[in-house]
Amino acid sequence: MPENHLKIVFFGTSDFAVPALKSLLNFGYPIMAVVTQPEKPAGRLRVTMPSPVKKLALENNIPTLEPHNLKNDEEFFKHFKHLNPDLCIVASYGKIIPSRYLEIPKYGFINIHPSLLPKYRGPSPIQTAILNGDTETGVSIMLIDEQMDHGPILGITNYELRITNYYKETEEELAKLGAELLIDTLPKYISGEIKPQEQNHSQATLTKMITREDGHIDWNRPAEEIYNQIRALNPEPGTWTLLRQGSRLAKAYGGARVGGQSKTLNIKTAQTTDSDCGTKPHGLIEKLNNDIAVATKKCYLILKQIQLEGGKEMDAKSFVNGHPDFLSSILE
Helix, strand or coil, X not given: CCHXXXXXXXXXXXXXXXXXXXXXXXXXXXXXXXXXCCCEEECXXXXXXXXXXXXXXXXXXXXEECCCCCCCCHHHHHHXXXXXXXXXXXXXXXXXXXXXXXXXXXXXXXXXXXXXXCCCECCCHHHHHHHCCCCEEEEEEEXXXXXXXXXXXXXXXXXXXCCCCCHHHHXXXXXXXXXXXXXHHHHHHHHCCCCXXXXXXXXXXXXXXXXXXXXXXXXXXXXXXXXXXXXXXXXXXXXXXXXXXCCCCCCCCCCCCCCCCEEEEEEEEEEXXXXXXXXXXXXXXXXXXXXXEEECCCCEEEEEEEEECCCCCEEHHHHHHHCHHHCCCEEC
């Protein structure tokens, strides 16, 4: 079957899925329908917003389906069977596809996964690669089976993970790479030129759901690890620490603090340095040359963009201008 005659249903929700859907449309693939997660309240005003994939689908007059529960929604399953797609493509949909759906399309379900499978299966492959300080990751195109990110591989491509890469930038670049790989892989798979290759399951590693608590910074860790945490977990769920308001060291580096109410300090961006902080208390804020730095287990961490609870995001130097007591405080 020529690929431009395939009946395709696209499953996707987040920004990561948008380049893949755009590429399919640009290359003339007929998309029968888009399945995305239901609209959810977003932002401080909790306004209900369509997913990025739904926005693109509406702009291209593609029917959009938003089932709340694939497993138990019998009406949606009947509708999906009636569509009778030849192929389904999944990119950052956010829900497990039940096995009874997998049996319907002739060519199965293809998933775009942002890691070098079998490494980093699961919900947070990009964050985990950055957290671990990896210098390389990639994108895998795979067939979906009943287990998470377990199916055979159709295509894979590598990506250099630079030490300056933050999550959002990495996600955007991997999404584009995944879209390119999909367009290259799809006709070869349909024609039989590509044969699915089983993963080496003995080398599989799993990732976990990232929570707000994962963003709490432990200043007893080396600066490099904290920097990777900041790169990986911004903008969501964010990295944060506690600043005790009005606290200063009672004695030079003595560690004693004076009362005060704690406030959350969000660390948006940072930078590593080779400057040794010696035996300074971990979490101590100091001026280092012309920068604002925090002592860690190993070396200082330079603060760049920060945001105090209830305030605006700003450069750390500008923050100190308005909060001189910030220096010599200890972050917890």
